[in-house]
Amino acid sequence: MKPLTKLITLSLILFTSTSCAIRFENNSSSIETSSFLSSESSSSESSLSEETSSEFTTSISSSEIDEEKLWDETQDYLRSGEREFLFYNLNDFHGAVEKNLDNMEVGISYISSYLFSEKENNPNSGFIFTNSGDMWQGSADSNITRGELVIEWLNLLDCKAQSIGNHEFDWGVNTIEENISKMDFPLLGCNVIDEDSGLLVDYLKPYTTITVEGLHIGIIGVIGDGLESSILQSNIQGVDFVDPVPLVQHYSDYLKEQGADFILLLNHDDDIYDELYGYVDLVFNGHTHSYQNELLGNEVPVLQAYCNGRDISKCVLTYDFATNDINYNESEVVELFNLDLENDTQTDELYQYYLDNYINDIKNEVVGYATNGISYYDVPILSAKYAYQYYLDYGTTNYDIVSSTTNSARSEIDAGEITYGDIYKSLPFDNMIEIIKIPSSQVSYFKNFSGYYYDGDGTSVDGYSYIITIDYLEQKYVSYRYECEVVDSYPIYPRDLLKMYIGNDYPIN
Numbered sequence: 352m353k354p355l356t357k358l359i360t361l362s363l364i365l366f367t368s369t370s371c372a373i374r375f376e377n378n379s380s381s382i383e384t385s386s387f388l389s390s391e392s393s394s395s396e397s398s399l400s401e402e403t404s405s406e407f408t409t410s411i412s413s414s415e416i417d418e419e420k421l422w423d424e425t426q427d428y429l430r431s432g433e434r435e436f437l438f439y440n441l442n443d444f445h446g447a448v449e450k451n452l453d454n455m456e457v458g459i460s461y462i463s464s465y466l467f468s469e470k471e472n473n474p475n476s477g478f479i480f481t482n483s484g485d486m487w488q489g490s491a492d493s494n495i496t497r498g499e500l501v502i503e504w505l506n507l508l509d510c511k512a513q514s515i516g517n518h519e520f521d522w523g524v525n526t527i528e529e530n531i532s533k534m535d536f537p538l539l540g541c542n543v544i545d546e547d548s549g550l551l552v553d554y555l556k557p558y559t560t561i562t563v564e565g566l567h568i569g570i571i572g573v574i575g576d577g578l579e580s581s582i583l584q585s586n587i588q589g590v591d592f593v594d595p596v597p598l599v600q601h602y603s604d605y606l607k608e609q610g611a612d613f614i615l616l617l618n619h620d621d622d623i624y625d626e627l628y629g630y631v632d633l634v635f636n637g638h639t640h641s642y643q644n645e646l647l648g649n650e651v652p653v654l655q656a657y658c659n660g661r662d663i664s665k666c667v668l669t670y671d672f673a674t675n676d677i678n679y680n681e682s683e684v685v686e687l688f689n690l691d692l693e694n695d696t697q698t699d700e701l702y703q704y705y706l707d708n709y710i711n712d713i714k715n716e717v718v719g720y721a722t723n724g725i726s727y728y729d730v731p732i733l734s735a736k737y738a739y740q741y742y743l744d745y746g747t748t749n750y751d752i753v754s755s756t757t758n759s760a761r762s763e764i765d766a767g768e769i770t771y772g773d774i775y776k777s778l779p780f781d782n783m784i785e786i787i788k789i790p791s792s793q794v795s796y797f798k799n800f801s802g803y804y805y806d807g808d809g810t811s812v813d814g815y816s817y818i819i820t821i822d823y824l825e826q827k828y829v830s831y832r833y834e835c836e837v838v839d840s841y842p843i844y845p846r847d848l849l850k851m852y853i854g855n856d857y858p859i860n
Contacts, residue, residue, distance in 0.1 A: 421606075421609050421610065422562045426562050426565045430565040431673070433670065434566070434670055436476060436479065436670060437469065437470075437477065437478050438481075438635075439466060439469070439478075440483060440617070440635035440656070441486070441656070441660060441664075442619075442636065442664070443483075443484070443516070443638065443657075443659070444482065444659060445486070445489025445493075445518070446486070446487060446490035446501055446779070448492040448500060453765070454659070455688040457692065459504050459660070460695050460698045460702065461687060461693075462508075463695035463697070463698040464695040465685075466480060466663075477563040481513065481635060482510060482512075482617070483572075483617040483637035484516025484638070485519065485637060486498070486501050487501050487530070491776065492706075496709055497522060498522075499530070500701075500705045503701055504702075505536070506533075506534065507698065507701060509535075511561050511570065512536050512537055512539055512561075512570045513539065513617070514572030515539065515555060515574055517619070517638070518582075520582045521781065522586075522781065523586050528554050536559075537556045538554075538572075539556055539558060539573075540557075540572050540574050541557030541558065541602060542592055542594070542595040543590060543591075544590065544593050545590060558571045566613055568615060569603070570614075571616050573599060573618050573619070573620070574595075574620065575618070575622060575638060577592065578592055578638070580827060583822065585826060596627060599630060600627065600630050603630040612670065612672075614631045614633075615634075617637075618636050619636075620636060620637070621655060622636075623647055628647050629648070633652055634651065634652070635654055641657065642662075644682060652682040654682065654683075656685070657684070663684070663687060664685075665681070666679065666681065666682045667680045667681035668680055713771060713772075714770065715772060717770055718769055718770065718771055719769040719853040719857040719858065720769060720857055720859040721766050721767065722857075723766055724763060724764060724765050724767075725763060728760075730760035730778065731759050731801045731802025732801075732803070734760075734802055734846075735757045736804045737849060737851070738804075738848055739804060741784065742784075745841070746839070748839060750817040750839070751809045751817055753809030753818050754794065754797060754798070754803065754809070755819035755820070756800050756803045757800070757820070758801070758821060758823065760777045760778055760801075760802075761777055762776050769853060771846075774850055778844070778845045778846035780844075780845075782823045782845060783841065784819065784820075784821060784848070785822055785839065786817055786818070786838050786839040787820060787835050789835050789836075790816075790833075791816040793828075793833055794816050794818060797820060822840070
């Protein structure tokens with residue numbers, strides 16, 4: 352369990368037919384959250400306090416809006432007896448659209464086939480599919496379309512909600528907003544705070560509500576506090592991920608007051624928050640690409656299903672509308688790789704449309720040939736080597752370079768023809784190459800990354816050294832308040848350096 356990191360005191364008043372904005376005020380800055388709260392009943396008041404290192408207080412502002420309709424009343428006739436519900440969740444899909452059985456990635460067509468068959472085989476059960484973030488970024492298929500292909504696929508699957516992950520920020524807020532406009536489901540993150548306004552950022556929602564087979568389900572989305580460090584800092588300036596616990600507690604209380612039977616938490620982190628026992632009824636985690644099948648309070652399932660669509664989280668439960676009791680029948684991480692699945696026609700047609708019109712010409716370009724393949728560990732070393740070569744070939748200023756460092760790869764490059772798509776999957780992130788000047792005593796910081804290439808010619812000058820790196824590592828370094836000056840930058844990504852130079856080391860025979 353992750354300890355609370357901030358003391359937050361909530362004094363919350365819910366106004367009838369209003370939108371309430373929860374504002375966090377610190378001694379030195381205001382941290383804000385935008386939320387959409389409405390009450391269909393009388394006003395209520397609640398408060399909550401926790402002890403931590405810094406104090407926040409909450410004030411409420413409200414403005415008149417149309418009354419929020421939370422539940423589908425046409426399903427009220429279903430609210431009797433016992434009914435079974437099936438919950439499914441993907442996490443950290445990272446654009447793994449294409450089937451790649453060597454990596455146990457079954458691709459979108461198989462996943463569609465599995466979910467459609469599960470729904471068809473359980474016609475009398477409620478069916479809910481969600482995801483807990485990091486869905487768009489990670490492959491040529493998804494990145495070339497800036498996540499649009501993945502979003503259209505999730506729309507096809509009738510995804511009910513997505514929590515925001517750290518990699519949703521990789522292309523900046525403008526792309527997040529553009530992608531939201533294409534989504535038939537909400538993007539959630541109740542603890543993503545705009546430091547200037549003191550409110551939840553205006554492009555996310557804190558929760559959503561759905562009615563499935565009569566069951567009133569509230570879905571709350573969060574991202575782990577502290578995950579800002581895993582994002583290019585320039586993409587999240589003025590944004591803070593605050594401790595989600597008191598916010599989840601508040602929204603759970605609110606939704607239950609408004610008639611929620613069941614609270615689902617989509618958490619882009621692997622924490623199991625003991626304080627949330629009694630507030631949530633099912634948790635789908637993400638971010639760490641790991642296996643989780645645990646219990647909160649020895650009762651509530653907490654699931655995470657590795658990454659890249661190799662597995663999917665599944666929870667089957669029975670809800671008794673008379674007693675409001677929940678009986679958890681089955682909780683598992685389903686390994687899709689070993690299932691006897693067939694392609695789904697609708698998904699294949701969707702994928703083929705994007706391949707023909709946007710992807711194939713870029714993805715299938717052959718740039719080299721590797722007799723033995725290139726390991727997961729060697730790919731980043733190559734990118735750092737080629738960053739240094741690029742500086743020698745195209746740099747206009749002479750710096751006494753000490754080292755060149757990029758970052759880790761996401762996958763190895765298989766033996767045989769090397770395509771731009773292969774490189775894209777290994778190095779999907781849009782990080783620019785920079786030359787920075789830092790105190791020589793800090794050079795060792797950059798030796799800790801897997802993409803480290805040391806040329807050996809550079810020397811320290813007046814206690815400072817010049818190194819080649821990427822903007823993500825430079826901004827992360829600066830975030831630790833280390834001294835740093837960007838003296839030059841090149842508008843090229845590590846994957847494009849491999850595309851440019853890899854034929855020299857791995858020529859096409």
